[in-house]
Amino acid sequence: MSRWQPDARERLEQAAIELFVEQGFAETTVPQITARAGLTTRTFFRHYADKREVLFAGDEIPEMAARMMAEAPEGTDPMRQILEGLRTVAATRFDPRKDEIRIRRDIVRSDPGLVERDLRKRAALSEVIRSAFVARGIWPLRAALLAETAMTLLYVSFDEWLDSDRDLFDVIEKTLAELRETIA
Amino acid sequence: MSRWQPDARERLEQAAIELFVEQGFAETTVPQITARAGLTTRTFFRHYADKREVLFAGDEIPEMAARMMAEAPEGTDPMRQILEGLRTVAATRFDPRKDEIRIRRDIVRSDPGLVERDLRKRAALSEVIRSAFVARGIWPLRAALLAETAMTLLYVSFDEWLDSDRDLFDVIEKTLAELRETIA
DNA sequence: AGCCGTGATGACACGCGATGTCATCACTAG
DNA sequence: CTAGTGATGACATCGCGTGTCATCACGGCT
Known part of the structure; x- marks a missing residue:
């Protein structure tokens, strides 16, 4: 023993x-x-x-994102690459764990220090995506915007997803459509 | 005495x-x-x-943003409203203090705890803008996207601005053009 | 079987951040 | 002259986080 x-x-x-x-x-x-x-x-x-x-320890999403970013075929359209990444992450890391994620979200929201840590997690993921795009030859400004847009789509959709019973990626697609219309 | x-x-x-x-x-x-x-x-x-x-104590930008959001004429196009807000903030709060802001940025970057606090500041500003748009009758999803887009424009441009000698709003306009092209 | 390195844990001390509480004292109003 | 106000000092205390050393099971090696 x-x-x-x-x-x-x-x-x-x-x-x-x-x-x-x-x-x-x-x-x-x-x-x-x-x-x-x-x-x-x-x-x-x-x-x-x-x-x-x-x-926050169990979060494998940044590593997952880095792998997917590196493995995508060369010349893939960046926005398509982001959407495919979001689709995979949503289906494997979010949708199956909705109840657990709700509990976690409630805890995080209750404490400013935890909210800050959550924001840093988001920033870290953004940085992974940004640097991966730069490594693929995307210009720095565009890479930063792609990464930030991915975070906007994920986190704006995240809140709506948690308070609904839809699949996360469905919400993300709706959010993207709204974003295109909003910015135009 | x-x-x-x-x-x-x-x-x-x-x-x-x-x-x-x-x-x-x-x-x-x-x-x-x-x-x-x-x-x-x-x-x-x-x-x-x-x-x-x-x-972080001296930051009056959220109050400034709240005031500008409330005072804008009813029916103003939301994206135009954001750009006007960014123009004013850039000209009054950023451009005149570039040297001081550089020092502050270097300190903040050097410590993870300060980075987190900075991210919370960004999130707080986003929330001010979002709720102001909701109060003006914009739908919640669009309001959230407008606020997040404003933060993306401001902070992506911010880094480039600090390492250049251009005016912040010029960088923001270039960033917005790039964002529109990227998302389309 | 016996020895030894490794790695996780316990035990202890300590510095710093942050807060509660009460005393002190200049200033002001009346 | 007196009472109230507000900022500060002084002191105690708690919890977080770290450095350091001892302990002991395990696995490999001889």
């Missing part, structure tokens, strides 16, 4: 989310989380850089 | 920026700032909610 129970990270994450839902993020201390997970405070910070990170 | 020297906030802000430039944001402690300003730590947190806020 092991000296320690396995799955330390999973236990920490589950204990943290439970406590955040029960009593709020700010009111939950790291010692409370680690006590419920059967670990010590020091161990928490070995797994997560700070208290917020326990809610 | 006063018991305390006047302009506590100004002294705190100046001392803070000096120290951030000299030795970095993370390496500067609040007691160091207050010592240079001739005050105590407790007083710092009476003026600023947290250590980062000393760099």
